[in-house]
Amino acid sequence: MLQIQNLHASVQGNEILKGINLEIKPGEVHAIMGPNGSGKSTLASVLAGRNDYEVGTGSVRYMGKDLLDMDIETRSREGIFLAFQYPVEIPGVSNTNFMKACVSAHRKHLGLEALKPNEFLKMIREKAALVDLDPKFLHRSVNEGFSGGEKKRNEIFQMAMLNPKLAIMDETDSGLDIDALKVVARGVNALRNSDNAFLVITHYQRLLEYIVPDYVHVLYNGRMVKTGGKELALELEEKGYDWIKEPQTAV
Amino acid sequence: MDLLPENYKELLLHYIDNWTACHTAPAYLQNLRAQAKGAIQGLSFPTRKMEEWKYTTLDRAIGHQPLPPDPLTGIDPDWLEQYALPGLEATRLVCINGEILYHDPLPKGVRLERLEQWPSHLPEPVPQPHDIFEQIHTALLSSHWVLGVAPGVSVEKPIHCINLIDNRLKNVLCQHGLLMQFGAGAQCNLLETQHCLGKHSALNNSLMQLQLAPNSVVGHVQIQQGHAYQSTVQRTHVYQAGGSTYSNYLFSLSGQIIRNNLHLSLQGEHTEANLYGLYLAKDHTHIDNHTLVDHQVPNCQSNQLYKGVLAGNATGVFNGKIYVRPQAQKTNAYQQNRNLLLSEKATMNTKPQLEIWADDVKCSHGCTIGQLDEGQLFYLQARGIGPEASKAMMVYAFASEIVEKVKNAQVRDYLLGIIANQLNFSID
Ligand SMILES: Nc1ncnc2c1ncn2[C@@H]1O[C@H](COP(=O)(O)OP(=O)(O)OP(=O)(O)O)[C@@H](O)[C@H]1O
């Protein structure tokens, strides 16, 4: 589904990603861990198409196509979803209207008929219920005045609405209380199937108890330095990152 | 051929003579007209050297030598339907080229008369310096129309003033105007819209005066729309007595040059004034809003929020004056002007002008001129919305903050429809 090869990216002349290799197959859950500033969000942003970053050498293929060649909106419509580490507030745009615009853009791109208003309403209610999002948030402006946890929950709600093929979750667990964490995990697990994949960026192995990963990667100073199974997360929680220095080949 | 302002003035004075000769009026108005004509001789059209017109020139609007239109008589109420707002139940009042030619039956407690037939004497507004446009307005006025709401009356349906400009046959200069008087404790909502009937250039020189008696509550929505050769110079003077609340919602959505002067005198204690403005300008449109909130007595409150979106080669001006007179202690006055520039060539001049002579007051002001936020655009695009649609969505959101202030749902829907249409934006 996703093949990243030797990906380099820099911002304002500083190289942040220094040769990332990663392959994700349908049905898999990959976790990325790593110290602050190691480049996790940068990787997520580059995949989503943010153009503050200059992508140097390297390639990213997604569903057989050159991802780096696609517009931001096309990536989304083709199934890439980024749950932001810091979701953006958009005053004046209600969550419902926002989702209406997103869903209709996606459906149009996929050659599907537009949803009838009642079908859309049904869908939005179902997905809100899936992530325990109080319907009053649907009428509020996107993320405006939401608490940190509410914003994260809103990201997962949007993810459920758009049903992505590849979901990239950037620290969706930070700022969540334990109940909210379970709700998020429930949402993810409900969406999970053999055709889609998740890339979960986190600092805590706690989330990975609920969303069990197939692989855990360590990103350190712009490189994937270690890859293992879910037990690697536990090990990192105990020992920290000091013992990992040298790069290894990622799966 | 385009005219220079001096030549235009000469042409106009000559025309005023001819026009006056064939438009009879009561003696009082004949006197006023003659005085106004005399004043015009000593005044000049605004130039950029005048402080109040530093950023706005009307040369483009008067260069096509607009003159008063021919009189138009008799209209078919059915024909008016096209100018009604969808779903809005209102008492319509139709003004063509400044003359009221039709109105729906007036609700109880509402009166509409020519000034000479008005039963009681109107209180004299506080005198103020009249500029050339106000003098032209008076010199070419066919009659003063007065709209009054009796004390204690709550007018349920809004009064919709449809201002039509007949520019089908030639370039026209129109004098729209209304004197309005709201009795003590009266409540009323007003809506003004304007439309051109033709394609010739038009200059709408409008003058509205509102007098609010103690404890009256008036909501006043003004919607300005026009084609690329239609300009507007509009003055709205509001005199507020104690305990009254006046809320103005001014939407300047299209046109060639629009200059608005909104002047509020807070003359009685515990009055409240709200001024909301939204202007959308693209291509070569120029929109200039001058507001003046004059706090003359203690314990009053004014809130002001003007927002603008400028695209293409459009230019905008905001000048917001707040006067707090020495005796106006305990004044609360707020002013905000926020602007979005959508192109490199669009410009905006904004100038808050607070003059405070009292010491125990709360006043604040702020202005911003910015572009769309990249982070927000990325967020929308990352959810699959295309770049143009993302921009439109954000501009729409920016603009709708002002629309949301309007209390009437049909008026809001109408405005949102126009704005969405201009942005080429739809939710579905
Ligand atoms: N726009 C930018 N301008 C300058 N530096 C940037 C920019 N974006 C990222 N960086 C730098 O790149 C490095 C990697 O940042 P990134 O956000 O990818 O880290 P991260 O691994 O997600 O960290 P965290 O765990 O704290 O979220 C940091 O040193 C950061 O300061």
Ligand SMILES: [Mg+2]
């Ligand atoms: Mg990060």
